[in-house]
Amino acid sequence: MNIRLGLGLAAALGLAACSPGKTPPAALDWAYPKAAKIDFPAPPGSGPYHVAGSTLSFTKAQMQSDDPVADWFPERHPVPPYSVNRQGKGEPLPCAECHLHSGQGFLGAADLNGLPAAYIVAQVKAFRVGDRSSSEPSRQATHEMAEVAKGVSDKGLAEAAAYYAALPRPVRLKVVETDLVPRTRPNYFGWRDLVPGTAREPIAGRIIEVSDDFAAAAIRDERIPITAYVPPGAVARGAALVASGGGSGQACRTCHGPDLKGAGEIPPLAGRSPSYLARALWDIRSGSRHDPGVAPMQAPARGLSAAQITDVTAYLASLTP
Ligand code: HEC
Ligand code: HEC
Known part of the structure; x- marks a missing residue:
């Protein structure tokens, strides 16, 4: 068999093996915001920009540059390595563009602060070789992460992983149980923007995660809190599922640690973005993440229905990171 045919066949078999039930169900639409329009929040106005508590000031050009990525509080973290902060010609986007200097992550990305360094390296390599993708094929943010994974050198990756792994995990999320939520609309890059005005709508079994100040978040003020509105009763139902392990019967704390803050190379779950955790x-569950390291996690993920994923992530988000 020639190589081309072999690859084609493997691809076809792979597709057949994981296509049923791969795309996210409607009940998890809230975790995969989709919009056709490119509406990345440009820094409002013409600058220069300031944020409370920082003595620095950035022009619009500096704010939109990735070399270096604007950093309001350089005194709050060690000097970042090149791969986190700089982008020369032909080089991949630096990590801080999406994960911020604090590692807490822009809306729609993931938090990396305090994750095990070996886990960070393994995940980026999984994105690189296609062992990790999104169940939602149109998810632009995940495609961009995969591009970075292909472009970053192993040395740059190791340095970025060591940098993020050493950072603290301050509280940024607050979880609010409610029947009514502010009206939001999906953003092309994978989060939800507020619809201007005071109108509210039923939460309808979803989790709605919004920045407390989109304008400040758009100029990279990494301290801005995030509010996650969750359905009434979700936190208690999620706590019970995490304790029992749901359908798999494998309690989450067995592997993720007694306080769910991670153990060894297994990542933390406490205080993380519920949208991120639900997508994960x-x-x-769908097999879009099928790197060798994920094998122990497959049964616990398959033991949770979409509604149970919503409850579990509401509870996990409510914990102190
Ligand atoms: C263009 C934005 C962007 C850039 C730049 C970027 N990432 Fe990401 N990264 C993402 C998004 C979005 C995700 C979540 C993808 C998903 O799960 O669908 C992610 C996920 C990750 C994860 C998985 C976290 C977890 O808990 O499993 C790691 C690790 C990671 N990125 C590391 C890096 C490193 C290291 C760099 C720099 C070399 C980097 N990223 C640059 C957008 C980005
Ligand atoms: C048998 C051990 C084991 C159990 C039990 C377990 N996990 Fe995991 N979990 C893992 C491992 C290992 C990973 C890392 C996967 C990888 O390397 O790709 C992981 C990863 C995850 C992730 C992805 C985190 C990220 O940063 O992307 C989530 C979310 C998660 N687990 C939730 C849970 C929940 C909820 C439960 C309980 C229902 C649970 N896990 C039970 C071993 C386990």
Whole structure:
């Protein structure tokens, strides 16, 4: 068999093996915001920009540059390595563009602060070789992460992983149980923007995660809190599922640590973005994440329905990171 045919056949078999039930169900639409329009929040106005508590000032050009990525609080973290902060010609986007200097992550990305360094390296390599993708094929943010994974050198990756792994995990999220939520609309880059005005709408079984100040977040003020509105009763139902392990019967703390803050190379779950965690669980359940390291996690993820994923992530988000 020639190589081309072999590859084609493998691709076809792979597709057949993981296509049923791969795309996210409607009940998890809230975790995969989709919009056709490119509406990345440009820094409002013409600058220069300031944020409270920082003595620095950035022009619009500096704010939009990735070499270096604007950093309001350089005194709050060690000097970042080149791969985190700089982008020369032909080089991949630096990590801080999406994960910020604090590692807490822009809306729609993932938090990396305090994750095990070996886990960070393994995940980026999984994106690089296609062992990790999104169940939602149109998810632009994940495609961009995969491009960075292909472009970053192993040395740049190791340095970025060591940098992020050493950072603290301050509280940024607050979880609010409610029947009514502010009206939001999906953003092309994978989060939800507020619809201007005071109108509210039923939460309808979703989790709605919004920045407390989109304008400040758009100029990279990494301290801006995020509010996650969750359905009434979700936190308690999620706590019970995490304790029992749901359908798999494998309690989450067995592997993720007694306080769910991670153990060894296994990542933390406490205090993380519920939208991110829900995507992670569905992407594992659907087989879109199939790197060798994810094998122990497959049964726990398959033991959770979409509604249970919503409850579990509401509870996990409510914990102190
Ligand atoms: C263009 C934006 C962007 C850039 C730049 C970027 N990432 Fe990401 N990264 C993402 C997004 C979005 C995700 C979540 C993808 C998903 O799960 O669908 C992610 C996920 C990750 C994860 C998985 C976290 C977890 O908990 O499993 C790691 C690790 C990671 N990125 C590391 C890096 C490193 C290291 C760099 C720099 C070399 C980098 N990223 C640059 C957008 C970006
Ligand atoms: C048998 C051990 C084990 C159990 C039990 C377990 N996990 Fe995991 N989990 C893992 C491992 C290992 C990973 C890292 C996967 C990888 O390397 O790709 C992981 C990853 C995850 C992730 C992805 C995190 C990220 O940063 O992307 C989530 C979310 C998660 N687990 C949630 C849970 C929940 C919820 C439960 C309980 C229902 C649970 N896990 C039970 C071993 C386990």
